[in-house]
Amino acid sequence: MRALLIRDLRLAFRxxxxxxxxxxFFLLVAVLVPLGVxxxxxxxxxxxxxxxxxxxxxxxxxxxxxxFALDFEDxxxxxxxxxxxxxxxxxxxxxxxxWLVTGLPLTxxxxxxxxxxxxxxxxYVWLVLSLGLGTPALSVIGAFGAALTVxxxxxxxxxxxxxxxxxxxxxxxxxxxxxxxxxxMEVATPLMLLAGITxxxxxxxxxxxxxxxxxxxx
Amino acid sequence: xxxxxxxxxxARGGLTVLEGVSFRLTSGHALILRGPNGLGKTTLLRxxxxxxxxxxxxxxxxxxxxxxxxxxxGLKGALTVEENLGFWAALHGTATVADxxxxxxxxxxxxxxxxxxxxxxxxxxxxxxxxxxxxxxWVLDEPTVSLDTASVALFGAVLRGHLGQGxxxxxxxxxxxxxxxxxxxxxxxxxxxxxxxxxxxxFDEAF
Numbered sequence: 013m014r015a016l017l018i019r020d021l022r023l024a025f026r027x028x029x030x031x032x033x034x035x036x037f038f039l040l041v042a043v044l045v046p047l048g049v050x051x052x053x054x055x056x057x058x059x060x061x062x063x064x065x066x067x068x069x070x071x072x073x074x075x076x077x078x079x080f081a082l083d084f085e086d087x088x089x090x091x092x093x094x095x096x097x098x099x100x101x102x103x104x105x106x107x108x109x110x111w112l113v114t115g116l117p118l119t120x121x122x123x124x125x126x127x128x129x130x131x132x133x134x135x136y137v138w139l140v141l142s143l144g145l146g147t148p149a150l151s152v153i154g155a156f157g158a159a160l161t162v163x164x165x166x167x168x169x170x171x172x173x174x175x176x177x178x179x180x181x182x183x184x185x186x187x188x189x190x191x192x193x194x195x196x197m198e199v200a201t202p203l204m205l206l207a208g209i210t211x212x213x214x215x216x217x218x219x220x221x222x223x224x225x226x227x228x229x230x
Numbered sequence: 231x232x233x234x235x236x237x238x239x240x241a242r243g244g245l246t247v248l249e250g251v252s253f254r255l256t257s258g259h260a261l262i263l264r265g266p267n268g269l270g271k272t273t274l275l276r277x278x279x280x281x282x283x284x285x286x287x288x289x290x291x292x293x294x295x296x297x298x299x300x301x302x303x304g305l306k307g308a309l310t311v312e313e314n315l316g317f318w319a320a321l322h323g324t325a326t327v328a329d330x331x332x333x334x335x336x337x338x339x340x341x342x343x344x345x346x347x348x349x350x351x352x353x354x355x356x357x358x359x360x361x362x363x364x365x366x367x368w369v370l371d372e373p374t375v376s377l378d379t380a381s382v383a384l385f386g387a388v389l390r391g392h393l394g395q396g397x398x399x400x401x402x403x404x405x406x407x408x409x410x411x412x413x414x415x416x417x418x419x420x421x422x423x424x425x426x427x428x429x430x431x432x433f434d435e436a437f
Contacts, residue, residue: 015320019309026308087302091359094279094298095321230282 013097013105020109030078034071034114035121041067042125053130060129061139061190067125068118068143069150069183075114076154077171079106080162080225089162093229099222107148107155107218115147131194138193142206146186149210152217153178159221163228182209231292232256233367233398235278238287239422242273246285246422253415257366260389260399260409265417271402272301274417275371278400297363299370303356307345311336311355314344319362330361333388335381349376357385361392368392368399374407383408 024031045063046056083089092102122143123136131139157175161167188202232254239249247270255261263271277284279298305314315327331337334354339347344355353376360368368389374382386408389399401407 015317018320019306019313019317022313023306023308083304086304086306087300088304088306090276090279090281090300090302091298091304091318092321093281094296095318095363096294096323097321 013101016092016097016102016105017109020106021112024109024113030075031113032117034074035117037074038067038071038118038121039125041070042128046128046130056130057132057194060126060131061135061194062187063129064122064126064131064139065142065146065183065187065190068115068122068147069179071118072114072147072150072154073172073175073179075110076158076175077161077168079110079155079158081158081167084162084228089225090229093225099225100218103155103159103221103225104152104214104218107152107214107221110155111148111151115143115151119143119147131190134196135190135194138199139190142186142189142193142203145203145210146182146206149182149206149213150179152210152213153182156217156221156224159224159228162225182206185209231295232290233278233400234288234290236288236290238274238277238289239285240270240273240277240282241285242270246424247273248417248420249285249422251287251417251420255367255398255400257396257398258393260393260401260412262407262409262412262414263400263402263417264404264414269417269421271417272371275369275400275402278369291367295365296367296369297360297365299356299360299368299373301371301375303352304359305344305352305355307343310341310343311347312340314355315358315362318359322363322365324362324364326362326364330358333361333384333391334358335384350378350381353377354381354384357388361388366397368397368401370399370401370403372403373401374403374405 041063049055049059080089083092093099119140122139126136126139154175157171160174161171164170185202185206189199189206192199192202234254236252238251239246241247251274253261265271276282278289279296312327315330319325319327331340334357336354336358339351344352347355357373373385377385389407389409393399
């Protein structure tokens, strides 16, 4: 399984691998929103948690269709399925690789972009914590969507439509953590719900994704 | 352990294509499958590889003993020849990359990215993958496509070496691989007589 993780990371960082795509998109959103909304610090501070979370979520969505589609097209998915690692494990490793190249960089860069949006100082810790807790759920849920649409030619639109509703709870609780944290309020409840979504999705969805891939391959 | 297939019925797109296929393959032997295009050779091989369920009949073999070589080689253009092979070797827990490259005459190309290989070189790399899986049963679908005569001979030698070590191979091919001792199974008599009567899989309506 480590071999698969190393291969996926290596492919992501090689030319045409798509690393940085999500990050660049996130940067664009955070730079363009203040220009569109105007320079009033109070307005920006109010919308910063929501914008940062929406930006991170859409950035994640951008690279989802690559998770399985590339392996499906060149035949690797057939060969991976007949290899010694269980399909469920393969799906989990691929979701982890996706998180390492999109979710993790987004989490690390988010505080810098928070400055652009005038996020109150008390919110930075919660921004990083909520993204760190929430983005793994985005990758796992996204991998499930990618597994469902892997056999569909240009399934990107279908994938977005399938995955967006599933992303809503993560977005609500993630943005809520930052909003409350920035105002100095209690954050334990949304934080625990966010962690619950991530843990639940990571525990269950690899099995659903593997089942979807088996049906596609037959 | 032998590969035993008895009364196997396989389907593609909800229609049965082959029925009543039975054969037994013992250690050190190869079976060549023949038949016209569209008869269901690929479907049969995919069923053997466990990628799709059989409609009826049974396949018995040792667990985790099968390596599948499809039409597509499963290569990553951004990785070098050595990295491509190294990945499959690590995945299967073997360490014979250098040997596999030597056998398929790829040693000079080890640092070349797979995207820059010719079609025949890609195929050789795809076949070298079989060597690093370390699995005894090779199920191969048209392994010689885009190979030149010399490479076909090279692959024939590799195949004979594999059989000599007690391996097995089921190969769908239209050309002569230089294995006169291999049994040949013509699949034409097994063509499904009433393809429309096939039990449609529950998921075919959804996909």
